[in-house]
């Protein structure tokens with residue numbers, strides 16, 4: 001099956017419907033390429049200083065630059081883009097809350113071979129999540145155009161329904177070609193991998209992923225984003241980063257304190273999760 005393609009006017013539920021059907025979707029031209037160029041300009045010193053990967057999975061001609069919230073103010077707008085939060089909220093609507101999982105520019109250099117085809121949810125120590133349980137919803141923003149030639153992400157549409165731990169081959173994949181400013185969505189269950197870069201330019205994408213807030217984050221936001229910068233950020237972004245309780249109690253500080261209030265040293269404007277009423281409502285839902 002081809003990768004579902006949606007216009008930038010699509011809604012979060014439209015994206016969620018495409019993900020339910022095929023495990024992936026491309027929304028074209030969501031932001032002007034100039035916005036990604038600004039992200040690149042803000043990150044340039046960090047991109048230049050990032051070493052290439054040290055194993056085949058990370059890519060020995062690929063640079064992965066993280067900590068994007070602290071390093072690029074414009075990147076924060078991608079992370080909290082209304083279409084993205086709406087779509088992720090629909091895909092992960094079965095949990096009390098979701099949170100940011102990682103932020104990373106993936107810059108694939110010329111000559112890089114294709115990455116092994118995998119599921120991102122294998123990061124959770126290969127835990128066999130039930131077939132109908134989405135733990136993650138992922139995005140890659142095209143910073144450059146993504147082409148078959150330059151290493152566009154390779155996807156196996158529909159493979160979110162496949163058995164777990166399969167070894168799939170490049171021949172089973174299609175390239176997620178898209179112009180700069182577009183965004184690729186895929187669930188943690190979709191088999192995929194970075195494509196081989198057979199061009200003489202760098203393919204760059206901003207990988208921003210989200211997961212249910214009861215799992216450990218892949219990129220540690222508390223240490224990746226300096227606290228002095230974190231204290232200047234809007235509360236909804238801080239909550240998304242994990243300065244919130246996941247479900248009823250996960251992540252509280254000492255005497256059941258709200259992590260955001262500890263960070264800010266004052267009362268937060270937004271309520272933390274952790275409502276007993278919510279937890280009780282969930283018990284009743286499961287009981288019926």
Ligand SMILES: O=C(O)CCC(=O)C(=O)O
Pocket residue numbers: 106115120140151152153154192193194195205
């Ligand atoms: O950069 C890409 O196209 C995908 C990379 C990827 O899937 C990963 O590193 O997990």
Ligand SMILES: [Fe+2]
Pocket residue numbers: 118119120192193
């Ligand atoms: Fe991946």
